[in-house]
Amino acid sequence: MALSATPPTLSPAYLTDRYELTMLSSWVTEGTVEDRAVFECFGRRLPEGRRYGMVAGLGRLLPMIEDFRFGEDDVTWLEEQGVVNAAGADYLRGFRFTGDVDAYREGDLYFPGSxxxxxxxxxxxxxxxxxxxxxxxxxxxxxASAAARMVDAAGGRPLIEMGSRRAHEQAAVAAARAAYLAGFSSTSNLAAGRLHGVPTVGTAAHAFTLAHATEAEAFRSQVEAQGAGTTLLVDTYDIAQGIRTAVEVAGPGLGAVRIDSGDLAEESARARALLDELGATSTRVTVTSDLDEFVITALGDAPIDGYGVGTRLVTGSGHPTAGLVYKLVAVGDGPDPDAPLRPVAKKSASKASVGGRKTVWREHDADGLLRSEHYAADGRAVPEGASAVQVPVVRGGEVVHRPDLADVRRHAAASLASLPAAARRVTAGPAYLEATPVTH
Incomplete structure (x- = not known):
């Protein structure tokens, strides 16, 4: 079959693997597709060396669940491809999700077993x-989990997400949103600004300087267009000369200089000393160039006012996968919504799951620091004095949880603040805690 020159606009229902629909088609054929079920998304472990993870993506996922539909053309194509049989195709024609979803709030922390x-x-x-x-x-x-670690490493200094050129164009937008909710201050990605309200920043790249006959002409053009509060990129040729030229053109009220190469600790110290010598004492020093939480930590004592982070935030070179899986944990023997559910669990070595729908709660100490996370699969209520973790997000197929990104960002900051200092260290270590079962 030839590829279409103009790909069709696809429903979120296509963002799935074939075997999801082949399983569904088999259940339709055998008559069990309407049996009651509970699935759970969790991580068996955190990535090596991580002490916590941060939940992100819920605000993007929920609208896609609401819009998860199959049009007639979709169903025809799936049947032609042998993905579903005739009975499965009939089922999909009227499909919409009508179930319930409960979740950890976006910006919350998660641990093994959560x-x-x-x-x-x-x-x-x-x-x-x-x-x-x-x-x-x-x-x-x-x-978000990588970004949260970088926020801690930055110690209150602002972080700019600027990884768009290192990621798939849609992943770049999602990454900018996730970094912002975890505590980054802004992004270079305009789509993230337009779609999600993330503050956007950006001034000029090396190409802008190279396109002018002299560095001074480039800086003069940028200042005329953007004002003296702009950020001038000073390392195209020679950093010290670039700083002198920048202050000469913009004056001592220059907003910031950016350094994108060299030993950033040494170069930022030289830049700060030179700026002060030239009277530009309020001009900020920002740095970029393959930063991550470890590099930012190492630069902690340098006179740096802000960081721009790209590649190691948005690609696998900077952070491991979250490692979340989605497993069936309970199933009924029929469609009756009041029928009991049987816990089911995998027993595979290193890939075991815990059966049963779970109630989850956390306990904090007198200072508000998180001390434990527990769950029970026996239908019990959250114990008195503990706090529930999951909240209802979808009921009867309709989204009932729509916090704005500012609320999510505040919740993420509060979540990080609930960790003791040792759990927020960037150095590798074991998970701060695990979600543990309670059976008594």
Missing amino acids: PVLTVSGTLGECVVLETLALSVLNHDSAV
Whole structure:
């Protein structure tokens, strides 16, 4: 079959793996597709050396669950490809998710065993969400978890997300949103600004300087267009001369200089001394160039006022996957919503799961620091004095949880503040805690 020159506009329902629909088609054929079920998204472990993870992506995922539909052309194509049989095709024609979803709030922390997302409904409607849920949550949570560590390493100095040129064009937008909710101050990505309200920043690249006959002409053009408060990139040729030229052109009120190469600790110290010598005492020094939480930590004593982070935030070179999985944990023996659910669990070595729908709670000490996370699969309520972790986000297929990004960002900051200092260290270490079962 030839590829279309103009790809069709695809429903979120296509953002899935084939085997989700082949399983569904089999359940339709055998008559169990409407049996009650509960699926759970969790991580068996954190990435090596990480002490916590941060949940992100829920705000992107929920609208896609609401819009998870198959049009007639979609169903025809799926049947032609042998993905579903005739009975499966009939089922998909009227499909919409009508179940419930409970989740950790976006910006919350998660640990090994934390049931980040619980999806309840029919067997068929829950299974088809697996790939979509994992695609969104794994990507965004990986970026947010790395970003949160960088925020801690920066010690209050602002961080700019600038990884768009190192990622898929849509992943770049999602990464900018995830970094912002985790505590970054802004992004270079305009789509993230337009779609999600993330503050955008950016001035000029080396090409702008190279396109002018002299560095002074480039700086003069930028200052005339953007004002003296702009940031001038001073390392195209010689950093010291670039700084002198920048202050000569913009005056001592120059907003900032950016350094993108060399030994950033040494260069920032020289830049600060030279700026002060030239009377530009309020001009900020910002640095970029392959930064991550470890490099930022090493630069902690340098006279740096802000960081721009790209490649090591938005690509796998800077952060490991969140490692979330989506597993069936309970199933009914029929479609009756009041019928009991049987806990089911994998026993595979190193890939075991814990059966049963879980109630999750946390306990904090007198100072508000997080001390433990527990769950029970026996239907009990959250114990008195503890706090529930999951919140209802979808009911009957309709989204009921729509915090704005500013609220999510505040919750992420509060989540990080609930960790003791030792758990926020950038150095590698074991998970701060695990979600532990309570059976008594």
